[in-house]
Amino acid sequence: MAAKREHFGGRTAAILALAGSAIGLGNIWRFPYMVGQTGGAAFIIIYLAACLLLSLPIFLAEAIIGHRTHAGTFGAMEQLAPGTRWKWLGLLTVLSPLIILSYYSVVGGWSIGYLWQSVTAGFHASDIGTVSSAYAKFISSPGLPLLFHTLFLLGCAVIVSAGVKSGIEKFNKITMPLLFVLIVVIMVYSISLPGAAPGVSYLLKPDFSKITPSAVAAAMGQSFFSLSLGVGTILTYASYIRKDENILATGLGTVGFDLLFALIAGFAIMPAVFAAGIEPGAGPGLIFETLPYIFAKMGTSVPWLSAVVAVLFFVTIVFAAFTSAISMYEVGVAYLVEQRGLSRHKATVLIFLGCWILGALCSLSFGPLAETKLFGLSIFSFCDMLTSNFLMTFGGLLFVLFVGWKMDKSVVRDEFTSGGTARFNCAVFDAFWFLLRYVAPIAIVVIFLTNFLA
Numbered sequence: 001m002a003a004k005r006e007h008f009g010g011r012t013a014a015i016l017a018l019a020g021s022a023i024g025l026g027n028i029w030r031f032p033y034m035v036g037q038t039g040g041a042a043f044i045i046i047y048l049a050a051c052l053l054l055s056l057p058i059f060l061a062e063a064i065i066g067h068r069t070h071a072g073t074f075g076a077m078e079q080l081a082p083g084t085r086w087k088w089l090g091l092l093t094v095l096s097p098l099i100i101l102s103y104y105s106v107v108g109g110w111s112i113g114y115l116w117q118s119v120t121a122g123f124h125a126s127d128i129g130t131v132s133s134a135y136a137k138f139i140s141s142p143g144l145p146l147l148f149h150t151l152f153l154l155g156c157a158v159i160v161s162a163g164v165k166s167g168i169e170k171f172n173k174i175t176m177p178l179l180f181v182l183i184v185v186i187m188v189y190s191i192s193l194p195g196a197a198p199g200v201s202y203l204l205k206p207d208f209s210k211i212t213p214s215a216v217a218a219a220m221g222q223s224f225f226s227l228s229l230g231v232g233t234i235l236t237y238a239s240y241i242r243k244d245e246n247i248l249a250t251g252l253g254t255v256g257f258d259l260l261f262a263l264i265a266g267f268a269i270m271p272a273v274f275a276a277g278i279e280p281g282a283g284p285g286l287i288f289e290t291l292p293y294i295f296a297k298m299g300t301s302v303p304w305l306s307a308v309v310a311v312l313f314f315v316t317i318v319f320a321a322f323t324s325a326i327s328m329y330e331v332g333v334a335y336l337v338e339q340r341g342l343s344r345h346k347a348t349v350l351i352f353l354g355c356w357i358l359g360a361l362c363s364l365s366f367g368p369l370a371e372t373k374l375f376g377l378s379i380f381s382f383c384d385m386l387t388s389n390f391l392m393t394f395g396g397l398l399f400v401l402f403v404g405w406k407m408d409k410s411v412v413r414d415e416f417t418s419g420g421t422a423r424f425n426c427a428v429f430d431a432f433w434f435l436l437r438y439v440a441p442i443a444i445v446v447i448f449l450t451n452f453l454a
């Protein structure tokens with residue numbers, strides 16, 4: 001059975017680790033481009049509501065399972081519902097974060113590549129077409145992206161193999177405050193650019209006609225992804241939180257930091273986009289095409305400053321991606337160590353090999369394997385679609401149903417209120433219970449159907 005389990009040092013350490021998982025490419029890359037595509041301030045308002053009313057209760061449901069059992073996803077299900085089919089949820093949520101990790105590592109690798117370029121050569125294109133074709137050429141070449149994918153995954157392996165306390169906790173404790181400082185510096189630079197003001201008001205003045213059903217579903221889906229829900233990462237990290245810790249406070253802290261970071265990232269990117277005279281709805285190419293072009297363009301007025309900001313920007317992305325990736329990695333390691341009796345070192349190596357292979361296939365699907373299609377999609381797009389559109393929502397739905405309908409209410413209340421000692425938690429328990437049992441499952445089904453029909 002399980003070896004002696006490690007714990008995070010305290011509430012700050014737990015929040016930093018959970019926020020490390022939550023804050024990632026989802027905040028810096030996905031959130032700003034979705035804001036750009038879905039109508040600026042109006043999207044932000046729905047997003048705030050989605051985080052608090054939908055994602056926070058789901059987050060807490062997952063955290064309650066992990067915190068109650070002090071076990072990884074599979075072990076937790078075996079403890080709370082022994083010998084039932086719920087063990088499949090435990091297994092599913094070992095696999096889905098590892099699939100995400102595989103392609104996430106490819107994008108993490110690209111970020112390392114762009115960081116490398118920003119340090120060595122900088123960005124000098126005179127028009128956006130040149131930047132876009134450089135990007136297309138880079139991701140479709142077989143060699144470099146594979147090398148960077150390997151480096152990224154290796155970095156994760158080194159951190160995870162050092163353990164929960166001396167690896168994951170330590171890394172997040174150093175990195176997370178740094179990320180906040182960096183993104184604020186970039187925001188200040190971006191807002192101070194000539195022509196940035198319309199970008200700021202774009203984020204502040206809502207146009208309510210933009211609130212369509214699909215914008216609402218997109219906001220809910222984004223809050224899901226950004227808070228790492230439905231794939232067992234929150235459950236696993238929560239299983240390392242000390243017994244006497246207040247789960248609601250930890251959840252509020254994590255959601256608060258994640259929101260704050262996404263907003264600052266929006267203010268770091270949109271004003272620069274407007275300053276450079278670019279359409280805000282550039283889509284997924286925003287950080288690898290639009291931004292390098294902006295850095296190149298700004299470089300003509302104050303070259304050294306924009307070169308420095310470009311480096312800081314890609315440092316931010318690389319480290320934000322690392323703190324998220326290690327949380328996915330840890331889910332698999334916890335399973336192999338606790339359920340299969342492997343040493344942490346061996347488990348780390350095994351996961352490295354599996355994710356490296358799948359990630360390599362994803363990476364090559366932009367070049368040599370472009371013609372290999374799964375359900376009409378490239379390997380990369382298939383893995384992305386499978387996980388973010390289906391497995392995350394499906395896992396989230398099952399976690400919510402498990403806590404809301406299968407677990408004993410008294411047990412859930414006990415976890416939520418720290419055994420009845422936390423007064424504020426006692427006061428809001430009924431609201432949580434209602435959101436969990438009724439609002440969350442319905443909302444998840446809506447997201448699921450929207451993804452399915454889209």
Ligand code: PHE
Binds near residue numbers: 023097226
């Ligand atoms: N929340 C992370 C991000 O915003 C992504 C993630 C998804 C991390 C699922 C862990 C699990 O980038």
